[in-house]
Amino acid sequence: MLTYTYISKGKFELAEKPKPVLLHERDAIVKVTLASICTSDLHIKHGSVPRAVEGVTVGHEMVGIVQEVGNGVKNVKPGDRVTVNVETFCGECFFCKNGYVNNCTDKDGGWALGCRIDGGQAEYVRVPFADTGLNRIPDTVSDRQALFVGDILATGFWSVRISEINEGDTVLIIGAGPTGLCALICAMLKKPGKIIVCEKDEGRIRFVNEHYPDVLTVTPDKCRDFVLKNSRFGGADAVIEAAGSDTTFSLAWQCARPNAVVTIVALYDRPQILPLPEMYGKNLTFKTGGVDGCDCGEIISLIKEGKINTELLITHTYPLAKADEAYGLFENKRDGVIKVALEC
Ligand SMILES: [Zn+2]
């Protein structure tokens, strides 16, 4: 079967591999219908994910049809249309039982698919712990509507959940890339008073203005003053930092009001400075890290009810065989790209 594979630092290639087989009774084999390219795939390509294994099939955001399941799988059966979770988790360890599935202690726990074990930019993928990693897609929801459930949408949803947003709040989202946009879409469900999106790219600001006219937008250089003017208590009540540039971490806490929650979902290239003397007395709460992707069932219900729509983020679609071209476009942010779907 055709796969898109991490060969070595800086090099991804189309490669023929044997179709995966069940290795464990809790595995499923999924025929991938649609996969997407994620910024984390680029991090692998550029060698900034040390755990990524050379030779692995990349791709960790996909939907498909269950082909085959092991004897221990109860929740899905062959023929089911499913979303695949970016995280592999056993459902039984301390972390899983508390909803912290990103830190599942199984050897394949956390982000393994498309990083340490073969992922979904391929015709088929083996999914360990299929009962926790797969969620059924209702007939009325299309593959394109469900494509982001297992990764960026899960991340946006989780970031909003842990940010403790209340009705009427001013929410600042830094970064209108795919994850920031998913956070925006999920934040709207909390009925905040104002959402401010801070973004430096003109095209992305235009995208937000066009699709979410009630959302305020601002560039980073004007962000602090703008947030101050548009908040009730000297800063945003909640800040979600989804940009990850060299200046956005400090921008995030500087724009927060005292006692706010500052949630960091961005992945930085370098360490960031936490100037505790400067922030003393501001009494902020920082929440950081990678998604605990255990809200996928709820997210799918919200899509079905028409309350979440991320289909408009798919700006380009390519067949898997043209993955090189698709990556070139995504990596160089050409042609107003937000997300690329690969037909597998
Ligand atoms: Zn991702």
Ligand SMILES: [Zn+2]
């Ligand atoms: Zn676990």
